[in-house]
Amino acid sequence: MGKKHTNDSFQSGTNDGSDGRGEQDQHQREQDTSAPTPSERLPTLDERNISVLRRVGNEWRRFSGNPEVWRDALPVDPSLGTYPDHAEIRPTRFGRFVRVFLQSEPPTVEATSAAEVPPSLLGRIGYYLKRIVLGAPLKSSAIVHERMRKLVALAVLSADALSSVAYGPEAILAILVLGGSAALTYTPPIAAVIAFLMLTVGLSYRQTIRAYPHGGGSYIVASDNLGHVPGLVAAAGLLTDYILTVAVSVSSGIAAITSAIPSLAQAIVPLGVGVIVVLLAGNLRGVRQAGVIFAAPTYAFIFAIFTLVIVGLSQAAGRGFHPIPPPPLPAMEAVSVLLLLRAFASGSTAMTGIEAISNAVPAFQPVEWRNARTTLTWMVGLLIALFVGTITLIHLYGVVPNAHETILSQLAHRSFDSGFMYAFTQAATAAILLMAANTAYNDFPRVLFLLARDRYAPRTFLRMGDRLAFSNGIILLSVIATVIYVVFGGKTDLLIPLYAVGVFLAFTLSQAGMVVHWWRLRDAHWRRSLFFNAIGCLLSAIVFLTAGLTKFTEGAWVALLTIGLFILVAMRIRRHYDLAAQALALQAGVIEVPQPQRLPALVSGVEAGLAEAEETPEEIHHLVIVLVASLDRASMRALAYAASLQQPVLVLHLSSTEEDAKRFRDYWHLWGDHLPLAVIVSPYRAIVAPIVKYIEVLHWQRPDLTVTVILPEIVVRHWWHRILHGQTASQLRHALRPLPKIVVTTIPFHLPD
Amino acid sequence: MGKKHTNDSFQSGTNDGSDGRGEQDQHQREQDTSAPTPSERLPTLDERNISVLRRVGNEWRRFSGNPEVWRDALPVDPSLGTYPDHAEIRPTRFGRFVRVFLQSEPPTVEATSAAEVPPSLLGRIGYYLKRIVLGAPLKSSAIVHERMRKLVALAVLSADALSSVAYGPEAILAILVLGGSAALTYTPPIAAVIAFLMLTVGLSYRQTIRAYPHGGGSYIVASDNLGHVPGLVAAAGLLTDYILTVAVSVSSGIAAITSAIPSLAQAIVPLGVGVIVVLLAGNLRGVRQAGVIFAAPTYAFIFAIFTLVIVGLSQAAGRGFHPIPPPPLPAMEAVSVLLLLRAFASGSTAMTGIEAISNAVPAFQPVEWRNARTTLTWMVGLLIALFVGTITLIHLYGVVPNAHETILSQLAHRSFDSGFMYAFTQAATAAILLMAANTAYNDFPRVLFLLARDRYAPRTFLRMGDRLAFSNGIILLSVIATVIYVVFGGKTDLLIPLYAVGVFLAFTLSQAGMVVHWWRLRDAHWRRSLFFNAIGCLLSAIVFLTAGLTKFTEGAWVALLTIGLFILVAMRIRRHYDLAAQALALQAGVIEVPQPQRLPALVSGVEAGLAEAEETPEEIHHLVIVLVASLDRASMRALAYAASLQQPVLVLHLSSTEEDAKRFRDYWHLWGDHLPLAVIVSPYRAIVAPIVKYIEVLHWQRPDLTVTVILPEIVVRHWWHRILHGQTASQLRHALRPLPKIVVTTIPFHLPD
Structure with a gap:
């Protein structure tokens, strides 16, 4: 990402946090946009923060004197x-x-x-x-930043796009057959439009690669040029896209296998879940993207489809290219414009994955952007060739969708019979689809990482796991994809309607972002670039709208609703993090001492943040409350601990009867009455609530005090022994949590067994 | 309970705890055996404890000086x-x-x-x-201790026993029919034996009432006279008995209803669960035992059965008392001694509940034991009359068990047709069975309370709920009874084999305890009392053995296994509580200062108890460790808190890269380096484990130190915000729990939203 892109709309969004995190964002983003940092990093402090830190430090000096004294006093x-x-x-x-x-x-x-x-x-x-x-x-x-040769990059990065040939054509036919066999004559023109779209979007992404040599995913391009919300919309589109890529690729890969081995058809769901589990484990292990093993399926698939097309065409040539008419099928509905549009929208899923190369420019060998563009050109060429070839064969052979066998399998059966080449085709199809799913495993956590870095997603997605993979994102993807896969019973055709919406939403926003980019930049070839991007944007938008409208009731509403909810949640998350950052920012010397009379404010905890503003030891005024149930060793140790802090101590005892209260007082006298004791009688036998209420009242008396509640707690060696000891300490800890300025200290007493 | 009974075998068991709890047990038991105290009580200290407490107090005096100073320093x-x-x-x-x-x-x-x-x-x-x-x-x-008039007491306390007539006779026939219609001729002799048994056991319990005027449940009598283990066995028998009383009474009550309204037969399981839920709610609410409403079902049932018997006999008189032969039934197995014994064992369930009056002697008006004995005599008389009457009718009418209608319902149909009296009989049967189940709800938690008081059950069963009921025992009973009811599909005949074993085990031990009691006491009529109890014991033992052996494979093994497991668990619980009491007992001045070289002992936590022996403030040597992730306000407040304690402080920071570690040090210098800082680099990005290991090593350096780990923790207002902040603080708290002498202090920082 060029430095020039960081000063526009995105930046303006981060400035409303007063803690200088905007600065930090910029720092991190400039450093490496495409290669995420290994884990949550220490926030960088800006000038203001540093001066506040110095001022707080100066106030400490009054209290602490010479730091050397502290260090020398350290017993360890x-x-x-x-x-x-x-x-x-x-x-x-x-x-x-x-x-x-x-x-x-x-x-x-x-x-x-x-x-x-x-x-x-x-x-x-x-x-x-x-x-x-x-x-x-x-x-x-x-952590290493791999560089891939073009031949390897082509294979690795185009698995997602090329594998779409396995389900894209079938998706068109699955809709058209609803209009009966006659409707199938519309297959070639629809495919032609899609092929044109592939070309245009491909050209459009060539411009993105030039502008974002450090990687220009849709989220980055959209938020850089269009602002937060479009960026979030693009991110939401991408995330749903990746989830569905996993679901669709796995279901389609399983279909390739069950076409060849029909006896496995019963086990579609467990097989698919098994594949997702393998992908999960492999990606948690941190599977590298590069390497021959990852390139092999793609080339095998390209080889298989080309062979299929050539053999098919040569057989068709024997018939003088006369198409075999499809079997007569009853029309379920009339052939209408709407039906054709729906077929088009379904078929456009064949374009998914076309953006992969523009995300991964830094992974190319230098000159990165030039190599990436060349590879993109090759990929789009291959995609169009495979797609058009497949559609041609389908048309020539009059193949129609079949619940038990994929169209690709039907074609392969006709061209290769059931021999080795048939098995090879099916295996290569399954393999490239698995690779495509794996691509989503690389991209989904990365988008979440970028969102988390911009504080639109939980911070936990910043953390890398043991193996330097973003484990949390990987696990989340697996869980959601599994749920979707199981809910839809692993049926590709049911998943397709959800698919196109997210992809083309992201495409549209990404291209729109590029248009704005070129308009602002106006460098050498900006007019041409803007033109290509504008065309790409327009066509993507048309596909998005077509898919969203025609597929709305079939499932697109789920995708759109999810995207909408995601944006809402992301904005709320950002708001929370901004408020939290504001509350947590150091503010040397601006402490409001709360007034004892302001009761609701103090006890409610709503304005607790203000009350917890102490930044130097002098500002802390202590009251230590020790809860004692009986005079055993654990309690005595807690009393000794409390007294040894040399701060004011109050001991609290709860009795359920006045008789017991009196008896406890007697024991207290026996012991010597060394600490002030308060006894609460709880005639209704409640334990936690009266203690908490009592502490609240004490806090109301002196809201400036930091109250340390000391809980002696019996710790047992085995979890099942916990039943024998009650959970009062943890219940109290839980109940005291929401109260401001209440510090809870747990003094464990370990039982030997 | 007479004072004389507390000095025998039971007492010896409590003496092995060195903490004087034996004393306390005795104190409590003498005070009120039958009326449990309202909640867990403050343990009473014995002489030794008091002197230790005094000694510990004297040591404090050196530290604390004048207690008045403490009190005056209190800011609240x-x-x-x-x-x-x-x-x-x-x-x-x-x-x-x-x-x-x-x-x-x-x-x-x-x-x-x-x-x-x-x-x-x-x-x-x-x-x-x-x-x-x-x-x-x-x-x-x-809490009130009710006194019942004899007429009310008879109704309330005999519901359990008398209601057995609803399933006892049927249980005999259910076995005998396996031998075909011919086997049914053995019904009268078997019933005669059972009636004789009722008489004998009734006479036996008359002796118990005389000896235990404060209430002599089987657990108390057995543990008082025979020792722990027999006491526990009796308790286990009682508890299984009560659980099965609920299950059997509910299933039998539902059967009475479905006999009258066959369309409800589909809903046996949900109906029964519903009844248990009502019993649960009613008992949590604290249903009083006395009152006309509780007496009504019993008298209604007595009236219904007597009317049934009289009408039936008068009709039979018209036939000259010639029995109608039962319908011809095929024999499933040969009529053998084993079959007869099994029928006898099943029929003996008609005796369950006979012990109820002896438990509740203090609930009678004075002279309690005399009134209780009179009531017992009446109850046994009624029980025998109802039982014999029912059996006679069955024999005269040749009624056989039927899956869709209870025998009592068949008899009522024959005597009353389907008129009002039939409906009344069925309603009264259902009502008394509900009352019988309710009796178990009174007794089960009481036995658990007694066990918990003797430290054989978790302490939680000592606690009374909001409504002065032993909520935990009531809930436990409901859960177990529901599970059993559902597992057995609400079928009475499947539950019967489990039933008799526990009851007669408790009877046997209780009578055996009485034999020992009389032998030791040798008061005025001891020979006669001993004789009756010995006969009762012998017969109960025979029934127990018969039931245990003949029903073993049918389900008695479940009951026996449960009883065995219960005893094992109870002994383990007692052992744990004894060890805990020993570990918790004050031991002024016998502190072993651990040696730094004894590494395994310290770090393992096994001998942690020894290391946590400080009883006075002077013995506590502090090290405060503050965990700081970044220099925000929450951390600064934690640092201020730590420093204000005026004890040695070490600040700990964890970085995942050395670069970040260096940057944190720089900020630390900016702040002024006021506290000693240690930085751990965790290149594998683990957070919790390295911190815990580091603290372990520090503790190994100076095992005499009490290490206070201060965790700043972000507290959010809504639970769903927790996802946004990570759970490091609670993970650390959890991981530090097993370590000895590590005190964990949580300093909350409340976010405004």
């Missing part, structure tokens, strides 16, 4: 100096050895991968199973 | 004196008013019932729904 060595290098420490009874290395002075220690091994036996078994499936964890520094 | 008024009496405080935006009254000086406050109302809207809706179903909460002081 944070650099683990006394901990022998390479020494072993057993975390638990069955623990594996964990090494923590000292790396540099001042103390920075580095965790080894063994630090991840969980302490419990079950946890460890789970951990090793995970390691067996996913492989050893990878260091952040292990 | 614990008696809420500045909080105006009757003033209102809004706990949250939608909060109801809550009043907390100052009750006495020194500060004791009492919570009103409004203190229980939860703050959130959903929580409040749930709370009010609960209140509508269950009624307003009751104060502990509202």
Whole structure:
């Protein structure tokens, strides 16, 4: 992404947060748009933040004096100096050895991968199973930016687009047959329009590659040039596209297999779910995109289809290219413009994946954009050739859709009978479809990452897993795709209506963004580029509208609704993060001391943020409340802990009867009455609520106090022992959570068994 | 319970806990054996505990000096004196008013019932729904010990026993018909044996009433006289008995209804579950045992059956008492001794509930034991009369079991046709069976309470709910009974084989306990009492063995296995509580300071109990560790909090790259380097595990330190916002839980939205 693109509409959106995150966004985006950073990064501070930080630091100086004193008072060595290098420490009874290395002075220690091994036996078994499936964890520094040769890139990046030939033509026919055999004569003209569309959109994306040599996905192009909301719309289109790519490719790949082996037709759903699980595991493991193994299916598929077309044409030549008329089929509805438009919209799914190369420009060898353009040209050429070839054969052979066998399989049967070439064709089809699904596994988490970086998606999608893959996005994709696949019973034709909408929405916005881009830039060839993009935009928009309107009741409404909801949610997420950033920003010296009289504001917690503004130790005024149920060792330790903090302490005891309350007081006197005690009688036997209400009232008395509630908690070794001890401590922790300025301290007492 | 009974074998069992709980048990048991205390009580301290408490208090004196100083330093008024009496405080935006009254000086406050109302809207809706179903909460002081007149007591306490007539005779015939119609001639002799058994067991329980005027349930009698294990066996028998009483009474009651209204036969399972839900709600609401409404079904049933018998006999008199031969039925198996024994075992279920009066002696008007004995005599008389009458009619009319209609319904049809008396009989049968199920709802939680008091069951069964009912026991009974009812499809005949085993096991042990009791006591009539109890014990044992052996494969094995498992679990629970009590007991001045070299012991947490022995503030040595992810306001507040404690502080930061680590250090310098900082680089991007391991190593350096880990935590207003903020704080809290001497302090930062 060129520096020039960061100062427009997108930037304006990030400025309303007052915390300088806009700055940070820009920093990160400039650094690497296409190659995401390995994990959530430390936010970069801007000038304002730095000056506030300095000011807060100065206020601390009054309190802390010389930092050296603190350091000398430290009873442990944070650099683990006394901990022998390479020494072993057993975390638990069955623990594996964990090494923590000292790396540099001042103390920075580095965790080894063994630090991840969980302490419990079950946890460890789970951990090793995970390691067996996913492989050893990878260091952040292990991230590499691959460069692909054109021949490899063509295969890897065009799997999604070319594999569409496996279902695109069939999608056209599936609609047309509703008008009876006669309607099938409209197949060639519809296919011609789609082929023209492929050419135009391909030319349009050539312009995108030139303008975004660092990778120009639809989300980036749309949000850069058109603003947030169009960017989000494009992202929503892309995400639904990727989800459906998985569902459609898997269902179509399974159809290729069941066409060849009809006995598997019963197991469509479990087979498909199995494939998604394999894709999930493979991608969590971090499957590399490049390599011959990933190129093979694409070339095999190209070879298979070309052979099919050549053999088919030569057989047809023997008949003088006279088309075999399709079998007579009853018309379910009249041949209308609407039917033709629906067939067109369905067929346009053959174009999905055409944008892949423009996303991945940095993965090419230098000069990246030039190589990417060449590859794109080749891909579009191949796509058109395969698509037109297939449609021609279908027309010549009068093949019609069949619930048990795909059209491609029918063609292959006619050309190759059931021999090796037939099996090869079906296998190559299944393989390239699997590759196409895998492409979605690369792209879906990346879009989520970009959204999360711009704070439109949960932060968790910024995090890379053990194997440097965006595990959360990968898991989310698998779950949604599986649900959709199962709900639709793995039937490709039912999924198609949902598909085109998202893709062409993203295409349209991406091209529209490019039009704006060229209009603003006006460099050497801007007129030509703008022209191509405008045509691409217009045609994409027409397809989007056609698909959205004609397929609305068939399922497009689901896709549109999802996109709409997604945008709403994304905006809410952004708003939340902006407010959170504002609340969390340092604001040296602007603390409002709450007034004791302002009761609702304090107790309600609504304005809690304001009340929790202490930034220096001097501002913290303590009250320690210890909850004591009986005078056992766990409670005594909690009392000792509280007293040792040398802050005002109040001990709280809850009795269900006045008799018990009196008895507790007696014991308290016996002990020596060392700390102030308050007893609450709870005649209705409630425990949590009266304690919480009491603490609320104390807080109302002195809202400036930070109240530390100390809970002695019995910790048992086995989870089933928890039933024996009640959960009062965790219930209280939960109930105290929403209250402002209440700090909860849990003092564990570990039972031996 | 007489004082004399507390000094025998049971007592010896509680002495092995060194914490004086044995003392406490005795205290409680003497006070009220039959009327449980309203909730978990404050443990009573014995002499040893008191002296240890004093010693610990003396050690505190060195640290705390004058307690007055502490009290004066308190920044709030614990008696809420500045909080105006009757003033209102809004706990949250939608909060109801809550009043907390100052009750006495020194500060004791009492919570009103409004203190229980939860703050959130959903929580409040749930709370009010609960209140509508269950009624307003009751104060502990509202518990009353009812006294029943004999006529009421007879009705209330004999519902369980008398209702057995509804399924007992049928259970005999259900087995005998397997031997064909000829086998049915054995019905009268088998019934005679059972009637004799009723008489004997009744006489036996008369002795129990005399010996245990405060209520002598099987668990108490068996554990008092025979020791723990027999007590537990009896308790296990009782608990299975009560569960099956609910299942069998409900299924039998539904059968009475479906016999009258056959169209309901499809809905047996949902009807039964519905009845259990009503019983659950009614008992959670705290249904009183006494009152005319509870006496009515019993008298109605007695009236109905007597009328049935008289009408039937008078009709039979017209035929000269010639029995109508039963319809010819094919024999499924030969008439063998085994078949007769099985029929006998099944029929003995007619005796269930005979022990009810001996449990409830204190509920009678004075002189309690005398009134109770009279009532028992009446009950046994009625039971025998109803049982024998029913059997006679069955024999005279040659009635045989039928899947669609109960035998009682068949008899009623013959005597009354389908008129009002028939409907009355069926309604009275259903009603008394419902009452019998309700009896189990009173007894099951009571036995669990007694077990929990003796630490054989989770402490939670000691607690009374809002309405002074033992809610947890009631819920448990409902859940188990529902599962059994549903699994057996609500079929009475399938449930019968499980039933007799538990009942007669409890009977046997109870009578055996009485034999030992009389042998030890040797008061005025001890020989006669011992004789009756010995006979009762012997006969009960024979029935138990017969039922256990002959019904083993039919389902008795389930009951026996359950009883065995129950005993094992109860013993484990007791062991756990004993160990916990030992670990929690105060032990002034016997602290072992752990040695830094003893690595495995410290880090494993196995011997954690020993390491957590501090009882005075002087023994606590602090290290405060603050986890900081970035320098925002939440972190700064956590740093300020940590520093304000004036204890050694170490700040911990985790970076996933060295570059980020360096940047954080730079910011730290900008701030002023006020606290010692350690940075962990986690190149594998793990967060929780490296931090926990690091803290473990620090703890290994200085095992004497109490390490307080301070976690700043973002608290959001809506649960769905949690997805946006990660759960690192709660994951860390969870991971740090098993480590000894690690105190976890959560400092919340509340986001405004």
